[in-house]
Amino acid sequence: MKADAKRIERDIEEINKFNLTPGSGITRLTFTKEYMGALNYILGELEKIGAEVQIMRGGNIRARFQGLEKNAPSVMIGSHIDSVFQGGMYDGIVGTVTSLEVVRLIYENKIPHKNPIDFVIFVEEDGSRFSTVLLGSRIWAGKVSNEDLSKILDKEGTSYLDAMKKSGLIPKDEGLLEGNKIKAMIEPHIEQSLVLESKGLSIGIVEVIAGIKQLELTIEGVSNHAGATPMNLRNDALCGAAEIILNVERIGSKKGTSVATVGFVEVIPGKTNIIPGKVKMTLDIRDKDDAVLNEIADSIMESIESTCKNRQLKFNIKQVSYTKPVLLSKKIAKTIEDTAKKQGIKTLRMVSGAVHDSSIIAEFTDVGMIFVPSKNGRSHCPEEYTDIKDIEIAANILLDSVIDLSK
Ligand SMILES: [Zn+2]
Numbered sequence: 358m359k360a361d362a363k364r365i366e367r368d369i370e371e372i373n374k375f376n377l378t379p380g381s382g383i384t385r386l387t388f389t390k391e392y393m394g395a396l397n398y399i400l401g402e403l404e405k406i407g408a409e410v411q412i413m414r415g416g417n418i419r420a421r422f423q424g425l426e427k428n429a430p431s432v433m434i435g436s437h438i439d440s441v442f443q444g445g446m447y448d449g450i451v452g453t454v455t456s457l458e459v460v461r462l463i464y465e466n467k468i469p470h471k472n473p474i475d476f477v478i479f480v481e482e483d484g485s486r487f488s489t490v491l492l493g494s495r496i497w498a499g500k501v502s503n504e505d506l507s508k509i510l511d512k513e514g515t516s517y518l519d520a521m522k523k524s525g526l527i528p529k530d531e532g533l534l535e536g537n538k539i540k541a542m543i544e545p546h547i548e549q550s551l552v553l554e555s556k557g558l559s560i561g562i563v564e565v566i567a568g569i570k571q572l573e574l575t576i577e578g579v580s581n582h583a584g585a586t587p588m589n590l591r592n593d594a595l596c597g598a599a600e601i602i603l604n605v606e607r608i609g610s611k612k613g614t615s616v617a618t619v620g621f622v623e624v625i626p627g628k629t630n631i632i633p634g635k636v637k638m639t640l641d642i643r644d645k646d647d648a649v650l651n652e653i654a655d656s657i658m659e660s661i662e663s664t665c666k667n668r669q670l671k672f673n674i675k676q677v678s679y680t681k682p683v684l685l686s687k688k689i690a691k692t693i694e695d696t697a698k699k700q701g702i703k704t705l706r707m708v709s710g711a712v713h714d715s716s717i718i719a720e721f722t723d724v725g726m727i728f729v730p731s732k733n734g735r736s737h738c739p740e741e742y743t744d745i746k747d748i749e750i751a752a753n754i755l756l757d758s759v760i761d762l763s764k
Contacts, residue, residue, distance in 0.1 A: 358466050360458050360752035362745050368454040369748075371398050372438065373446045382443035382739030386486040388416070388524040395438050396478065402457060406464040408476065414533065415496030415506070415517075416526040418478040422460055424470045424763060430722075431473040432763040433542035434459060434755065437482035437493070437714065445741020449482060451729060452545045455752040459759055470763035472540055479714040483737075486511050486520070494714035498721070499533040536721035541689055541762050544715045545727040545751045547743050551734035552707060559747045560697055560754060561707045561728030562690050565645045566716045567616075568682035570654045572640040574601070574661065577671040580626060580634025595624055595633035597670045604660040605640060608653060615644040615653045616710060645682050645708045683716040689725030689762075696757045702750055725758075727751050 375394035377384040385391045396418070403410055408420035421431070436452025460476050462468075480493030487509050495501045501509075506517040515523075548554075553561050578594035602619045609617025618641045625635040640657065644650035658674065665672045690706065697704045707728065715724045729751045732742040 358462055358468075358756070360455070360462065360749050360756060362749040364461075365454050365458050365748055365752060366745050368402070368457060369446060369450055372450055372454070378443055383440050383446055384442050384444070385438065385440045386442075387439045387481040388486070388520040388526070392439060393524050399438070399453065399457065399478070403460075403476065406461055408460065411530050412526050412528050413497060414528050414531050415493055415501075416480045416521045416524070416528060417493045417497050419530075420460070420476040422463065422470075422474040422476070424473045426471050427473070429472045430538050430540035431475040432470075432540050432759055433475045433477055433718070434544070434759060435475075435477035435479070436544050436546060437479045439481055439483050439485065441483045441485045441737045443739060444483070444737050445735075445739060447547045447731070447741050447743045448549070448736055449546075451547050451743060451748055451751070453478065455545045455748060455755050458752045459756045462756055463760070468760055470760065472763040474759060474763055475539075481517075482714055487517055490712060491714055491717055492517070494717035497534050498717050500717075503531075534718070534721055539718070539722040541686070541723045541725070542715065542718045543689065543693070543725045543727065543755060543758060543762075544713060545729065545755055546713060547731045547736060547741070548707075548728040549711050549731050549734070549736035551731075553705065553728060553730035554732065554734065556705060558703055558705050559729065559750045560702055560704045562693050562697075562704050563685055563709045563715075563726035563728060564687075564690060564706050565685060566683040566709045566712060566719075566726075567643040567645050568647050568650045569678065569680045569712065570640075570642045570650060571677040571679075572642075572654075573675045573677050574638050574640060575673045576601070576636045576638075576665065577673075578634055578668075579632070581632045583630040583632055586632060591632055592669050593632050594636045594670060597664055597668045598622060598636040598638060600664045600668075601661055602638075604664065605657055608656050608660060609642065611656075612644070612649055612653065614646065614708075615642065615649060617642045617653060617657065639677075643710055647681050650682070680712065680716070683719050685715065685719055685725055686723035689723050689758075692758050692761055693725050693727055693754060696761065697754050700750075700753060700757070702754065727754060
């Protein structure tokens with residue numbers, strides 16, 4: 358019994374027909390017409406194989422395949438189908454279609470399983486409509502209340518709750534996720550980086566999802582005439598920012614495991630003939646080790662302080678978010694690794710620099726992630742590409758791992 362690559366390819370094509378921006382990547386924002394089109398296609402496929410589909414809290418989807426022991430904790434597989442604006446065909450979709458193929462094969466081949474198998478679709482993973490990542494899994498986990506959902510707005514001012522109602526998704530089960538009801542979860546996903554491709558490997562096994570610290574920094578100098586102010590009498594906020602950005606790169610490279618990025622810079626007033634008086638910028642620092650993450654962040658803070666002192670600039674720094682690294686299950690990683698070995702597939706243990714719904718579910722139960730290569734490491738862009746052969750390999754490893762975990 359093996360995954361059918363043609364069928365998986367067709368799923369990818371069908372889902373990606375639902376796209377707001379044809380010709381310019383894939384745009385499928387939560388609860389929109391495109392989102393519902395893709396969801397209905399998947400629900401149609403699930404109906405053919407007798408799934409018990411439930412709309413869960415917050416509009417998350419759970420399709421249950423009952424096991425021999427009705428009350429046994431479930432084995433969960435799945436991912437998300439929302440995309441970023443003008444993103445690619447594979448982010449979230451790889452996990453969705455491989456999981457769909459697995460439940461099909463288990464159904465068609467009448468594979469007996471003790472535990473129920475739950476195929477899930479988490480809502481608003483990428484945060485592109487409501488500006489909050491992992492929103493669906495957070496709602497399901499009880500970290501966001503239904504009352505909060507009436508206050509979370511998209512750019513047009515439509516609340517999450519109203520958008521969900523308008524889409525026709527009415528939750529039938531408002532229950533929260535409970536650790537003792539989920540035995541394990543596996544989420545396949547594209548790597549969104551270059552590691553697997555550079556090593557010529559098809560499969561990565563995630564051990565830890567990196568912690569993230571995001572900061573907002575405002576630097577204040579003095580705006581003045583670009584012609585009349587001598588160089589030695591300036592307090593140029595942008596020159597200070599430039600020094601800080603290079604320091605972020607230098608400090609971020611120190612440990613080898615961390616990454617540090619300045620992704621946004623706003624120069625005020627931003628005119629050709631005016632010395633920049635103010636700069637706003639963001640910092641994004643990640644590491645798999647919480648202590649290292651904090652050490653790097655502290656070291657960057659110190660360098661900001663000293664740069665601003667030397668250049669007589671004022672600054673204000675605000676922590677926007679801080680998520681600790683999430684350790685995934687050693688047990689599930691071993692299951693995936695052993696399964697791959699039996700199938701003759703080489704794997705690599707790795708760190709995920711990006712967050713996933715798995716980070717939230719890992720608080721409740723044993724979670725594993727299977728990574729497949731992203732061509733040239735590209736993701737969240739129209740060029741995002743993963744070879745169907747790698748997706749097929751992931752589906753086969755997922756299949757045998759799920760059978761093993763649910764028997
Ligand atoms: Zn994703």
